[in-house]
Amino acid sequence: MPQNIAVIGGGAAGFFAAFSCKVHLPDASVTIFEKTGKLLSKVKVSGGGRCNVTHACFNNNDLVKFYPRGGKQLKKVFGQFTTTDTVAWFEERGVELKAEADNRMFPTTDSSQTIIDCFLRETDKLGIQVVLNANVNSIQPKGSGFDLQIGEKIQHFDKVIVASGGSPKAQGFDWLKDLGHEIITPVPSLFTFNMPKEPIKNLMGLSVPNATVRVQGTKLQQSGPLLITHWGMSGPAILKTSAWGARVLADLGYNFKIQVNWLGAMNEEELRTWFVNSLQSIGKRKIRNKNPLDLPNRLWDFFLEKVEVDGEGIWAEIGKKNLNRLINLLLNDTYEVKGKTTFKEEFVTSGGVVLADVDFNTMESRKCSGLFFAGEVIDVDGVTGGFNFQAAWSTGFVAGKS
Incomplete structure (x- = not known):
């Protein structure tokens, strides 16, 4: 039977994880649940509305040095999907990127809407469902899958990818703590x-x-x-x-x-x-x-x-x-x-799910089989310059593939 997969979070990591799921499991049913009424809000405001997609650093040994937390672990992820792959992925979909003098990379249109439109086209093309205003209140392991409480409803999924982003308060991770994960108290970064x-x-x-x-x-x-x-x-x-x-x-x-x-x-x-x-x-x-x-x-x-x-x-x-x-x-x-x-929509945190709780070869939880992570929900963050988006693309790709 085709797998039913939930992706929690309608941001950069969530969308990329959903794309990877459908490419590697074409028969799967993939649904993105976004708790707000907006999709890709950080993509929209990144780089002053131009979207700093990635950084022109094409050596993984150098790339990991731009991450105050998680660089060593990300090396395993970048071995599967790195900056070169990011540039190729966008260009294959008609979005050309350019590198500026400081090596930050943007779409040649200088508009984040170009990236958002690309993602929405890809979502339609792959048949991914997107549900807005869908707050996931809890995840409960059930049989070989999970029951998700979404608002007043409970829905069952075979696999779950958590790409819900950072939280300014530790309580924002309580639902993951309940599954046995250790949480590093979040503090602002950038x-x-x-x-x-x-x-x-x-x-x-x-x-x-x-x-x-x-x-x-x-x-x-x-x-x-x-x-x-x-x-x-x-x-x-x-x-x-x-x-x-x-x-x-x-x-x-x-x-x-x-x-x-x-x-x-x-x-x-x-x-x-x-x-x-x-x-x-x-x-x-x-x-x-x-x-x-x-x-x-x-x-x-x-x-x-x-x-x-x-x-x-x-x-x-x-x-x-x-x-x-x-x-x-x-x-x-x-x-x-x-x-x-701090930049409200671009808010970046240090903290989240402790690195030891994640297998970075697959992005699967070491505490809860069948649960995967992508993006800033884990204790990984980069400096300014496109590095946080690159971590989102790469972890999303590996989580979806796995």
């Missing part, structure tokens, strides 16, 4: 830093191409573009720091200090030498007018005011004391963080 007392917020919208951010009192340090926002700081340097430090920063109550090297990897000796060499050619220029480091002008003015250097003075007369203060600020600028801001 969030921006709030700086309510820092005047740099007045420069919102400015960015630098490569800064290094270090959290004082920890080993956390990341580099990349940094964006100043109306609440504090964001951009890849901040988001990567929040991902790798998700649990550390939660333990700190999101109250900590960061040091920013606005020049990326440059150290004091290099910067001091650079200044000495540059002063010969810019000595007669006004300090405010000649910004030798190609930083945004408003940011440069902010720095001069912060270290109390007269921008109307000339470089030749800056003096040793002022130069030392400027060098120290450029390399060790300090800011106080009090709180975080």
Whole structure:
């Protein structure tokens, strides 16, 4: 008899798991249950509405390094479906992807709707059923399958794939805990830093191409573009720091200090030498007018005011004391963080079903035979750049195939 398969969750991982099910088991009946009235909501808003589908990292040994949690386990999954397969899968369905300078990959249309339309076409083509506003309240093993309580109804399925995504609270995983799974308490990952007392917020919208951010009192340090926002700081340097430090920063109550090297990897000796060499050619220029480091002008003015250097003075007369203060600020600028801001629809968590409870060769539960997992419901998350979607495609593919 054809198998009756339920996929819980109408997001990226859920759809990809359903596609894989139907391709590998054409006679199976596959139904996606989505608890809300919206499908693929993270796909819709990802990448500012462009959908950061994956990342142009085509070596699995390198790819797994972008996952603060679960990288080692994902290597088994990427061995079955990786970034190369993702690009091919979309192109086979008429969706061409492009890689940008930072290796993030988007549809050439720059529209997430292109991905959503592709998925909906594939759903129709494969005969997958989709049920909206269908909250699965419980899963009960019954015989060789499962009884799912969906609203007021109980429906029986032979196999179940859980792709319900992350939850901001541990209680959101109680229904899986009831099946014997250990749950890692979820905390936010990929969030921006709030700086309510820092005047740099007045420069919102400015960015630098490569800064290094270090959290004082920890080993956390990341580099990349940094964006100043109306609440504090964001951009890849901040988001990567929040991902790798998700649990550390939660333990700190999101109250900590960061040091920013606005020049990326440059150290004091290099910067001091650079200044000495540059002063010969810019000595007669006004300090405010000649910004030798190609930083945004408003940011440069902010720095001069912060270290109390007269921008109307000339470089030749800056003096040793002022130069030392400027060098120290450029390399060790300090800011106080009090709180975080998460992206509502793009909310990413660290936590979920403990990795040891999942066989990553198949994505089947080690605690409940016939139950499979895909996506962020497990304790796997990546940094910004398309890595969380790649984990969704890959785990979904393997769960459906298995």
